[in-house]
Amino acid sequence: MNILKDNGRYFFYNALDLSKKLEAKNYVFNYDDKGVCWLEDVEDFKFPEKIYNVDEKLRGFVKVSFENNKKNLGVLLTGNKGQGKSLTAKLLCKELGLPVILINKSIEFSVDFIGFLNNIKQDYILFVDEFEKLFMNPSGNTNDGKDFHDQESFLTFMDGVLTNDTKILFLLTSNELVSEFFINRPSRIKFLQEYSELPEELFNMITNDKLVNPEFKADLEDNISLINLNIDLLISIIGDINLFDIPFSHFKDHYNYKFESYRYEISIIKDGHVEAFDKFLSLDKKIKSTHRYIAGYNVEELLKFSKDEILFTTVLTDWDDKDIETRERLRIKIVPANYQKHAF
Numbered sequence: 001m002n003i004l005k006d007n008g009r010y011f012f013y014n015a016l017d018l019s020k021k022l023e024a025k026n027y028v029f030n031y032d033d034k035g036v037c038w039l040e041d042v043e044d045f046k047f048p049e050k051i052y053n054v055d056e057k058l059r060g061f062v063k064v065s066f067e068n069n070k071k072n073l074g075v076l077l078t079g080n081k082g083q084g085k086s087l088t089a090k091l092l093c094k095e096l097g098l099p100v101i102l103i104n105k106s107i108e109f110s111v112d113f114i115g116f117l118n119n120i121k122q123d124y125i126l127f128v129d130e131f132e133k134l135f136m137n138p139s140g141n142t143n144d145g146k147d148f149h150d151q152e153s154f155l156t157f158m159d160g161v162l163t164n165d166t167k168i169l170f171l172l173t174s175n176e177l178v179s180e181f182f183i184n185r186p187s188r189i190k191f192l193q194e195y196s197e198l199p200e201e202l203f204n205m206i207t208n209d210k211l212v213n214p215e216f217k218a219d220l221e222d223n224i225s226l227i228n229l230n231i232d233l234l235i236s237i238i239g240d241i242n243l244f245d246i247p248f249s250h251f252k253d254h255y256n257y258k259f260e261s262y263r264y265e266i267s268i269i270k271d272g273h274v275e276a277f278d279k280f281l282s283l284d285k286k287i288k289s290t291h292r293y294i295a296g297y298n299v300e301e302l303l304k305f306s307k308d309e310i311l312f313t314t315v316l317t318d319w320d321d322k323d324i325e326t327r328e329r330l331r332i333k334i335v336p337a338n339y340q341k342h343a344f
Helices: 055-067 085-096 111-117 151-159 201-209 213-224 230-245
Strands: 003-008 009-013 026-031 038-043 072-077 101-102 126-127 168-174 192-197 264-270 272-284 299-305 308-315 325-332
Touching: 026 111, 055 072, 055 085, 055 192, 072 085, 085 168, 085 192, 085 325, 111 151, 201 213, 201 230, 213 230, 213 264
Parallel strands: 026 101, 072 168, 072 192, 101 126, 126 168
Antiparallel strands: 003 009, 026 038, 264 272, 264 325, 299 308, 308 325
């Protein structure tokens, strides 16, 4: 028999293992209806046989920042499902080599999960996958008459005063928008990665690796949209292209995949700094750096090309005096897939 005394209370255990620190492995947070909290062992993360490593740079920044600072660090991976958020998070956990505590269910408001986790006096990772479902915004924080900790509660935890001897890496993934109080606040969330579409780099990695006939790649590019394509769906389509040995365009109408047009916001920057919205634009093909005619404008020099925005120079004609032309900038931004305003 083992007797454990804690603050004047005695607990009896027949199989008691006392440790000074948590091992570097995975644990899941749990609690009972009396509010008692504990950690349980949980299996290690499982990884696919082939990992397409597109977020290595981000993970490197997180690792260096966490290891060289004495404060808590927040990482938020947000965006569409199936585009690699959870995989990036799991790889980050593996590479940091710290204890990982997973929260995988909502926590009733009566449970002091903050007090429990603050008792852990060592560095660790707190990983919350699909954060927006487990910690809802306050307006939606009821379920079967019970109150649960929401995003405000989690902010309280992140802002809590802890010792400089230990720190936490808050690792969150979300398929939807989170509270505005997480955004533009590096003291809470230092690194934010948005997954608005499948990266072209990842598309190329997968197709080059799995597509048997490379001549079908151009056809595949023309008949899918990276906005509503995820990794599993792309691999499935490629598998059937290989099976049928025909381009995707030959059977796409019978496939459970509906093409989503690319939607862009077009603006003109005049006098080098005054920006004016022009229109929304939908296209069946993604705008590329080689395009020279976009949204009714002849474009010239490419100034910037990123996943967030494209910037060209364009020549504008004065409609009152067609002999007058000015060289301005054309800014093109992709419109998020869940944007409500109609694009045309």
